[in-house]
Amino acid sequence: MRKIGVLTSGGDAPGMNAAIRAVVRYGIYNSISVIGIKDGYSGLVEGESIEMNLSSVADIIHRGGTVLGSARSEEFQEQEGFNKALKNIKYLGIDGLVTIGGDGTFQGALALGKAGVPVVGIPGTIDNDLPYTQYTLGFFTALTTVLESVEKIRDTSSSHSRTNVIQVMGRNCGDIALYAGLAGGAEMVIIPEVEYNIDEVCDKIMQGRARGKKHSIIILAEGAGDAKDISELIENKTGITTRYSILGYTQRGGTPSAFDRLIGSQMGARAVRLLKEHCESRVLGVSGNEIFDMDMEEALSMEKKFDETTYELTKILSI
Ligand code: F6P
Numbered sequence: 001m002r003k004i005g006v007l008t009s010g011g012d013a014p015g016m017n018a019a020i021r022a023v024v025r026y027g028i029y030n031s032i033s034v035i036g037i038k039d040g041y042s043g044l045v046e047g048e049s050i051e052m053n054l055s056s057v058a059d060i061i062h063r064g065g066t067v068l069g070s071a072r073s074e075e076f077q078e079q080e081g082f083n084k085a086l087k088n089i090k091y092l093g094i095d096g097l098v099t100i101g102g103d104g105t106f107q108g109a110l111a112l113g114k115a116g117v118p119v120v121g122i123p124g125t126i127d128n129d130l131p132y133t134q135y136t137l138g139f140f141t142a143l144t145t146v147l148e149s150v151e152k153i154r155d156t157s158s159s160h161s162r163t164n165v166i167q168v169m170g171r172n173c174g175d176i177a178l179y180a181g182l183a184g185g186a187e188m189v190i191i192p193e194v195e196y197n198i199d200e201v202c203d204k205i206m207q208g209r210a211r212g213k214k215h216s217i218i219i220l221a222e223g224a225g226d227a228k229d230i231s232e233l234i235e236n237k238t239g240i241t242t243r244y245s246i247l248g249y250t251q252r253g254g255t256p257s258a259f260d261r262l263i264g265s266q267m268g269a270r271a272v273r274l275l276k277e278h279c280e281s282r283v284l285g286v287s288g289n290e291i292f293d294m295d296m297e298e299a300l301s302m303e304k305k306f307d308e309t310t311y312e313l314t315k316i317l318s319i
Contacts (some may be wrong), residue, residue, distance in 0.1 A: 001118075003033045003275050004048070004112040007095040008066040009040030009073075009101040009108065012252055013124045013138025015260030016066040016100055018209060021057040023098050024267025026074070028054060031274060035092055039069040041076035041108050044085040045270070061261055064141075064253040076108060082115075089117055096275035098268070100124040102136070103300070104108055106283060110296050113281035120271040121283040121296055122264075126251055130174035131304035132294060133285030136265050140171070141257040150184040150217060151256070155242075157215035163205055163234055165218045165225035165244040167223055170250050176305065177221035182314040189217045189314055190230070192223035193306045198230070204318075210238070230252075266291045 006023045010015050020036070035057070038048040050056070060067050064071045075081035075181035075298040088113075089097070096118040099109040109119040126142035146168050157164040166186075170176040174191025181189035188204055197258045206217045217233075220227055227244035235242035256264070267284045270291055276280050281296040 001032055001095050001185040001278070002276055005037050005089070005092065005096060006052075006068070006097045006098040007037035007040050007043065007100065008068050008070045008124065009099060009105040010070060011102065011125060011307055012064075012066045013126050013136070014064045014256035015137040015264040016124050016142035016255055016262030017060040017063050018065065018256060018261040019100050019122050019124065019137060019178045019268040020068060021061055022026060022265040023272055024052045024057045025054065026272045028267040030272065032272065035094060036068050039071040040105070041085060042071045044088055045073060045075050047088040048090065057299050059157065061265075062255055064099075064255060072104065073142045076245070080176045085112070096120070098122065098271045098275070102127065103130060105257070106296060106300055108217040109271065110281065110300060113296060116257050118275055118278070118280040119296070120274050120279070120293075122267045122271055122286060123139070123283065127170045127173050127177040127287045129171060129304060130285075130299070131302040132283065134288070134301035135263070137260055138256070139175065140259045141254060142176060142251045143183065144257055145251050145254055146176060146180040147184050148249060149245070149250070150180060150186065153213055153245060154217055154309070157217060160241065161214050163216040163218065163238065163240050163242040164230070165220055165227045165234070165242065167220045167222055167244065167246040169247070170221045170223060172223040173304065174221040174224065175307070177219045177224075178310055181219045182310055182317070184217070184219070185293065185318065186219045187213075187318050188315070189219045189281065189311075190224045191220070191221045193312075194311065196224070198233050198237065204233060205234065205240065231254070254289065263291065
């Protein structure tokens with residue numbers, strides 16, 4: 001293993017820079033040169049790359065986003081684009097590739113692995129929607145960003161005795177909403193994993209009102225419905241002024257948390273070590289305080305387990 005490539009693909013996530021820095025520095029420490037691929041798989045298709053050195057990753061550990069750029073490449077998914085990417089990997093002399101991203105990124109990596117390219121995947125997405133790992137890089141930072149907004153919205157919700165629906169990201173996964181609901185003391189979370197009944201939502205709001213609650217915060221996962229529609233329904237049924245906020249891309253940016261910098265650094269180094277040891281088509285994950293690795297295809301075939309315990313606890317504590 002003399003030269004490796006590193007790319008970030010799909011939606012960016014805070015902590016990706018910490019992982020890139022670790023790949024580059026751990027690689028150089030092990031006498032492996034590192035090529036940064038720009039803009040994910042599009043950069044691989046177009047042959048857009050940059051030789052990384054110690055100073056190209058200086059001063060980035062604390063920055064959100066990804067210094068390599070990211071994209072969702074349709075071309076790479078076509079046979080022609082895929083072949084171009086393979087040709088560029090050969091041309092650049094890349095012996096192994098570290099891919100940082102979510103499910104789509106790993107699908108691309110798996111295809112490269114099957115075509116003979118040694119690959120290791122680092123789970124980087126705010127959604128926390130990968131089935132095999134407890135946490136993904138960026139999830140906790142996004143959660144903190146959501147909580148900051150929840151607290152601000154709660155202030156005004158109380159002042160005006162309103163209901164506020166806050167829509168968060170997550171694609172088809174409700175983890176951001178669920179964990180923000182528990183940590184932010186929301187009155188209710190609406191997530192795609194659990195069917196909701198609008199009458200029950202409204203009853204809960206009215207029961208809170210009867211007990212003197214001034215505000216109601218409903219955290220809605222984007223995969224479970226539309227904030228505007230749901231807030232209109234709630235207002236019509238309860239007669240309480242209901243506003244909505246869609247937090248959007250603020251959740252994807254910002255200074256990565258200590259946890260995301262730590263796991264980013266640990267996974268970046270571990271990815272290089274795996275490639276050096278000729279372990280191929282592996283993904284990294286987090287379980288408790290441990291970083292682990294496993295077969296990429298197996299990881300992708302797993303189904304995400306719904307965190308029922310956290311959901312039940314959120315419900316109990318929001319009575
Ligand atoms: O996967 C991360 C994510 O931020 C999702 O939560 C969201 O649905 C999606 O990406 C938005 O994607 P795009 O950057 O393509 O708008």
